[in-house]
Amino acid sequence: MPLDLTNGYQHITVRPFAGSMGAEIDGVDLANLSDEVFAELKSAWLEHQVVVLRNQKITPEQQIAFAHRFGEIHHHPFMKGMDAYPDILEIKKEPTDSYTFGAAWHTDQMFNPKPAMATMLYAHEVPSAGGDTMFANMYDAYDALSDGMKTMLADVKGWCVGGKAADRGSRYGSNPDMASKVRDPGDLQTESAHPLIRTHPETGRKALYVGSHVKRFDGFTEAESDGMLKYLKAHSIRPEFTCRVRWQPGSLTLWDNRCVQHYAVPDYTERRRMHRITICGDVPF
Numbered sequence: 001m002p003l004d005l006t007n008g009y010q011h012i013t014v015r016p017f018a019g020s021m022g023a024e025i026d027g028v029d030l031a032n033l034s035d036e037v038f039a040e041l042k043s044a045w046l047e048h049q050v051v052v053l054r055n056q057k058i059t060p061e062q063q064i065a066f067a068h069r070f071g072e073i074h075h076h077p078f079m080k081g082m083d084a085y086p087d088i089l090e091i092k093k094e095p096t097d098s099y100t101f102g103a104a105w106h107t108d109q110m111f112n113p114k115p116a117m118a119t120m121l122y123a124h125e126v127p128s129a130g131g132d133t134m135f136a137n138m139y140d141a142y143d144a145l146s147d148g149m150k151t152m153l154a155d156v157k158g159w160c161v162g163g164k165a166a167d168r169g170s171r172y173g174s175n176p177d178m179a180s181k182v183r184d185p186g187d188l189q190t191e192s193a194h195p196l197i198r199t200h201p202e203t204g205r206k207a208l209y210v211g212s213h214v215k216r217f218d219g220f221t222e223a224e225s226d227g228m229l230k231y232l233k234a235h236s237i238r239p240e241f242t243c244r245v246r247w248q249p250g251s252l253t254l255w256d257n258r259c260v261q262h263y264a265v266p267d268y269t270e271r272r273r274m275h276r277i278t279i280c281g282d283v284p285f
């Protein structure tokens with residue numbers, strides 16, 4: 001009997017590509033997106049957390065319009081968007097650059113009081129091999145914790161820190177294009193305490209909420225929280241919780257920062273150029 005890849009969807013085909021999460025979706029043309037197809041795509045995204053749409057031919061205006069279907073656009077407090085499209089952060093790495101933006105396990109702008117809900121990355125130029133993005137499923141990471149650990153962490157918050165613009169500037173030094181986009185966040189808050197276990201506002205599922213921005217537990221000393229935090233960060237990216245997206249020009253990947261961490265794999269030396277938009281989220285609870 002042929003495999004049923006519709007999973008109950010009428011307009012799209014959903015093809016999971018890893019055991020934990022992640023699905024390629026067929027039947028979507030982002031340049032011409034009906035409300036019915038968008039509704040199914042959004043359901044598939046909530047179900048699979050990371051969705052990949054291949055062979056999309058969209059202009060920056062069309063990517064921005066697609067982002068607006070999810071909500072307001074979130075602007076990175078430390079990074080300037082493109083001059084012509086301030087809603088889009090262009091992520092670029094040249095063969096001569098060594099710094100790779102996003103090469104640490106994290107969720108986007110977790111240090112904001114309202115971290116980005118979702119991120120969409122659209123590939124313009126990709127290396128012939130390498131430059132994949134990896135994702136880790138924070139529902140599975142939570143579910144795999146012992147009952148004792150879940151109880152202990154239930155009311156604990158983690159301090160998430162965005163660092164300083166000057167530090168970013170010097171870190172990005174070997175990638176002049178990204179360094180040129182660093183800006184001072186001004187009065188914007190770039191340190192926030194968020195629950196280590198958060199509840200997804202749309203699915204109601206609990207997710208472990210850790211990543212490289214989390215520096216210590218709220219109300220604990222660094223010495224007290226260091227070991228536990230190190231354990232949770234390592235636990236959260238166990239290979240069985242992950243999937244990996246291999247890019248092609250025209251691929252658009254959309255992920256849910258409320259239940260996913262990601263990591264830009266820095267294993268390539270050819271040009272890579274992506275357009276990223278993040279969508280505003282709520283205060284985590």
Ligand code: SIN
Nearest residue numbers: 091101102132133264
């Ligand atoms: C990021 O948003 O962290 C960048 C991801 C990537 O370039 O693969």
